[in-house]
Amino acid sequence: xxxxxxxxxxxxxxxxxxxxxxxxxxxxxxxxxxxxxxxxxxxxxxxxxxxxxxxxxxxxxxxxxxxxxxxxxxxxxxxxxxxxxxxxxxxxxxxxxxxxxxxxxxxxxxxxxxxxxxxxxxxxxxxxxxxxxxxxxxxxxxxxxxxxxxxxxxxxxxxxxxxxxxxxxxxxxxxxxxxxxxxxxxxxxxxxxxxxxxxxxxxxxxxxxxxxxxxxxxxxxxxxxxxxxxxxxxxxxxxxxxxxxxxxxxxxxxxxxxxxxxxxxxxxxxxxxxxxxxxxxxxxxxxxxxxxxxxxxxxxxxxxxxxxxxxxxxxxxxxxxxxxxxxxxxxxxxxxxxxxxxxxxxxxxxxxxxxxxxxxxxxxxxxxxxxxxxxxxxxxxxxxxxxxxxxxxxxxxxxxxxxxxxx
Amino acid sequence: xxxxxxxxxxxxxxxxxxxxxxxxxxxxxxxxxxxxxxxxxxxxxxxxxxxxxxxxxxxxxxxxxxxxxxxxxxxxxxxxxxxxxxxxxxxxxxxxxxxxxxxxxxxxxxxxxxxxxxxxxxxxxxxxxxxxxxxxxxxxxxxxxxxxxxxxxxxxxxxxxxxxxxxxxxxxxxxxxxxxxxxxxxxxxxxxxxxxxxxxxxxxxxxxxxxxxxxxxxxxxxxxxxxxxxxxxxxxxxxxxxxxxxxxxxxxxxxxxxxxxxxxxxxxxxxxxxxxxxxxxxxxxxxxxxxxxxxxxxxxxxxxxxxxxxxxxxxxxxxxxxxxxxxxxxxxxxxxxxxxxxxxxxxxxxxxxxxxxxxxxxxxxxxxxxxxxxxxxxxxxxxxxxxxxxxxxxxxxxxxxxxxxxx
Numbered sequence: 079x080x081x082x083x084x085x086x087x088x089x090x091x092x093x094x095x096x097x098x099x100x101x102x103x104x105x106x107x108x109x110x111x112x113x114x115x116x117x118x119x120x121x122x123x124x125x126x127x128x129x130x131x132x133x134x135x136x137x138x139x140x141x142x143x144x145x146x147x148x149x150x151x152x153x154x155x156x157x158x159x160x161x162x163x164x165x166x167x168x169x170x171x172x173x174x175x176x177x178x179x180x181x182x183x184x185x186x187x188x189x190x191x192x193x194x195x196x197x198x199x200x201x202x203x204x205x206x207x208x209x210x211x212x213x214x215x216x217x218x219x220x221x222x223x224x225x226x227x228x229x230x231x232x233x234x235x236x237x238x239x240x241x242x243x244x245x246x247x248x249x250x251x252x253x254x255x256x257x258x259x260x261x262x263x264x265x266x267x268x269x270x271x272x273x274x275x276x277x278x279x280x281x282x283x284x285x286x287x288x289x290x291x292x293x294x295x296x297x298x299x300x301x302x303x304x305x306x307x308x309x310x311x312x313x314x315x316x317x318x319x320x321x322x323x324x325x326x327x328x329x330x331x332x333x334x335x336x337x338x339x340x341x342x343x344x345x346x347x348x349x350x351x352x353x354x355x356x357x358x359x360x361x362x363x364x365x366x367x368x369x370x371x372x373x374x375x376x377x378x379x380x381x382x383x384x385x386x387x388x389x390x391x392x393x394x395x396x397x398x399x400x401x402x403x404x405x406x407x408x409x410x411x412x413x414x415x416x417x418x419x420x421x422x423x424x425x426x427x428x429x430x431x432x433x434x435x436x437x438x439x440x441x442x443x444x445x446x447x448x449x450x451x452x453x454x455x456x457x458x459x460x461x462x463x464x465x466x467x468x469x470x471x472x473x474x475x476x477x478x479x480x481x482x483x484x485x
Numbered sequence: 486x487x488x489x490x491x492x493x494x495x496x497x498x499x500x501x502x503x504x505x506x507x508x509x510x511x512x513x514x515x516x517x518x519x520x521x522x523x524x525x526x527x528x529x530x531x532x533x534x535x536x537x538x539x540x541x542x543x544x545x546x547x548x549x550x551x552x553x554x555x556x557x558x559x560x561x562x563x564x565x566x567x568x569x570x571x572x573x574x575x576x577x578x579x580x581x582x583x584x585x586x587x588x589x590x591x592x593x594x595x596x597x598x599x600x601x602x603x604x605x606x607x608x609x610x611x612x613x614x615x616x617x618x619x620x621x622x623x624x625x626x627x628x629x630x631x632x633x634x635x636x637x638x639x640x641x642x643x644x645x646x647x648x649x650x651x652x653x654x655x656x657x658x659x660x661x662x663x664x665x666x667x668x669x670x671x672x673x674x675x676x677x678x679x680x681x682x683x684x685x686x687x688x689x690x691x692x693x694x695x696x697x698x699x700x701x702x703x704x705x706x707x708x709x710x711x712x713x714x715x716x717x718x719x720x721x722x723x724x725x726x727x728x729x730x731x732x733x734x735x736x737x738x739x740x741x742x743x744x745x746x747x748x749x750x751x752x753x754x755x756x757x758x759x760x761x762x763x764x765x766x767x768x769x770x771x772x773x774x775x776x777x778x779x780x781x782x783x784x785x786x787x788x789x790x791x792x793x794x795x796x797x798x799x800x801x802x803x804x805x806x807x808x809x810x811x812x813x814x815x816x817x818x819x820x821x822x823x824x825x826x827x828x829x830x831x832x833x834x835x836x837x838x839x840x841x842x843x844x845x846x847x848x849x850x851x852x853x854x855x856x857x858x859x860x861x862x863x864x865x866x867x868x869x870x871x872x873x874x875x876x877x878x879x880x881x882x883x884x885x886x887x888x889x890x891x892x
Contacts, residue, residue, distance in 0.1 A: 126813070127809060127812040127813045128811075128812040128813070128814075128817070128818070128820060129808050129809055129811070129812030129813075129820045130812075157805075159805065159809075160805055160808055160820070160837075160840060160841065160842070161841070162821065162840065162841045194805065195803075195805025195806065195808070195809060196804060196805040196808075196837075196842050197842075305809075305812075305813035306809065307805075307808075307809050307812060384791070384883075384887070385887055388883070388884050388886075388887030388888045389887065389888065391884065391888045392887070392888030392889045394888065394889060396602075397602075397603060398564075398566065398567055398601065398602025398603040398714075399602065401536050401567055401602070401603075401714075402534060402536055402566075402602060402712075402713065402714050404535075404536070405534040405535040405536030405537075405712075405714060406533070406534045406535070406536075406712035407535075410535070411535070413535060413536045413567070414569065430567075430603075433567055433569065434567065434568070434569045435567070435603050435604075472884055472887075473884060473888075474881045474884050474885070476791075476795070476884070477795050477798065477879055477880055477881050477883070477884060478881070479795075480791070480792055480795030480796065480799070480879075481795045481796065481798045481799030481801065482799045482801060
């Protein structure tokens with residue numbers, strides 16, 4: 079498997095387009111479309127929030143009930159959440175416009191929205207956006223990159239990645255893009271992410287691979303502890319790679335799992351590292367755990383601690399807050415056996431041994447914590463299981479962005 | 486029952502003192518003591534964090550095993566948490582100094598610490614502080630107020646309150662003080678709080694009253710979602726009011742419950758309203774719930790949402806974030822039946838009805854949200870139960886305080 083250029087248009091038969099529909103932002107693109115030349119197997123995971131946006135309800139139905147999907151329409155600026163029957167009707171109207179122009183059945187058109195909750199979409203502009211995008215659909219890598227830019231809200235960077243691997247003499251490509259910066263918290267996939275592949279695979283195994291992989295990727299990141307109403311991961315597989323259709327968990331399936339994991343982990347880390355206002359990606363590893371579940375609970379508790387996040391912003395080796403956050407996580411462990419290390423491109427340092435501080439150099443610790451990617455590793459010395467979670471620091475800019483997001 | 490002046494020295498037979506021991510802060514008092522003339526029944530609740538500070542372990546033992554308590558020694562600046570056997574030994578040494586000077590048994594001397602985790606206490610300064618305080622012990626209201634100032638860390642205001650009520654011809658007084666501004670999250674009592682009363686009551690009923698009351702008071706506040714290692718509520722009852730000892734849940738017990746509730750709710754709200762860097766107390770009421778538990782879960786989810794807290798800082802009626810936070814709380818309800826109201830000294834406004842926004846005035850909503858105390862009420866129309874939680878806004882200053890807390 080190798081990482082290649084591109085995103086959602088890297089795999090065979092996928093095209094993308096984007097446009098400035100004027101939904102909420104001015105002077106920038108705010109809509110994107112992904113279309114496959116041929117019908118795709120579709121899998122997805124969605125927000126666990128009880129308050130689900132209309133597009134989430136629409137896509138859940140497609141993933142569950144439709145035999146295939148072939149297009150996705152995405153808008154930024156308005157989330158189409160808490161919009162009642164009117165909001166849901168707009169999903170259907172969006173699909174109807176695509177159907178009219180591309181002859182794809184309405185029930186094969188996924189939709190996704192991100193932005194402010196509670197406002198209704200300007201359906202006329204949305205429809206005009208689709209009409210502008212369809213003639214511009216393009217399979218170039220640049221078109222995919224443009225699409226990944228169009229779906230940004232408070233993101234500061236677009237996020238895409240693609241990989242290739244071989245099945246027999248066939249080359250399979252998997253590419254993806256996502257957006258996500260605020261209202262990001264691990265519970266299902268808390269963002270919008272779109273992965274396309276030309277792999278041939280059964281719908282059941284595609285869904286299983288996706289459902290398994292989100293546990294280690296999107297569900298392990300947090301920016302602010304707020305699980306969105308709109309979180310959506312859609313994976314479309316159109317089969318154009320020409321491999322023998324994967325219908326069982328064989329070696330080929332494992333190759334795809336590995337490729338999917340690289341795509342999802344990379345996109346997830348890109349979101350955490352581009353958290354609203356953040357200056358650093360904060361990785362927390364818990365090792366020596368009795369069970370994976372225990373390691374997950376502990377690592378997620380640390381990345382969601384506001385106090386720890388503020389300390390990372392301050393490049394402050396305030397390890398007590400990490401131990402504190404592990405302590406209130408609900409997982410059992412012996413605080414007096416914990417070893418803790420900080421690590422980054424600037425070096426590695428042990429801070430505590432068996433729960434008590436070592437005589438480490440604060441200066442060196444601060445240097446290590448001043449890098450854009452910082453890792454804390456806690457060894458709880460109970461077993462062999464481990465987990466890694468990704469978050470970011472809590473900064474003035476996070477507050478600034480969210481104190482006047484709507485204005 | 487009436488609210489009176491004073492705090493921990495308001496009840497008969499309680500004295501306080503405070504001093505600048507130089508433990509960490511310069512040019513300010515950082516130690517306080519409370520002493521009762523006579524032995525007290527003691528009750529307490531403590532942090533649920535698995536990582537418990539040494540003083541928490543010490544006090545838990547006293548509340549559980551000692552027949553009485555008579556003194557409390559408190560320091561600010563260093564939390565004596567994650568300090569191993571050495572830290573626990575300092576609790577005993579502190580008690581030994583009090584025993585030496587006041588002839589109170591070591592096992593009747595409670596200790597409490599707040600501040601940085603992981604540093605060892607300078608025991609010599611702590612001992613010198615006690616030696617300086619004992620001759621200065623004083624039953625005046627001013628001495629209690631000074632003590633409430635000495636235990637502050639990032640608090641901007643000292644916090645105390647006292648009430649009186651009658652049992653037969655006897656006047657009973659209950660007074661309290663607390664500190665707490667950061668690392669405040671509802672799970673047990675997340676702060677240091679000390680309540681003194683001259684009530685005569687059995688130890689069992691005192692503990693029961695305290696344990697019940699924290700559920701509706703301290704456990705319903707949050708500043709930042711971080712449950713501290715040091716949270717302690719201690720209630721000392723010395724019996725000097727002269728009432729017939731309360732040994733059953735009679736009318737007198739209910740009077741005390743009511744007084745205790747006023748003390749605890751007032752102190753809890755003072756902490757939430759003085760959250761690190763905050764500009765507003767944010768009260769969230771959930772009404773029309775099927776059960777108290779459901780209302781508690783929903784209201785706490787809203788006050789702990791960073792996005793909602795940032796919106797309150799921005800005086801932004803971003804109600805979608807409130808509905809979103811209710812949605813990911815884990816409690817079941819129908820988002821499409823929710824009514825939501827904002828209220829403050831500036832007025833009251835309904836924002837959503839049955840889950841969808843009304844055509845309310847943003848200007849009026851912003852005016853209401855610009856007051857120092859703001860209430861959001863969500864009616865979920867399922868039953869008769871309700872709960873109230875208290876938090877605060879998330880501000881630049883919260884980040885500032887916590888990015889360089891140790892420096």
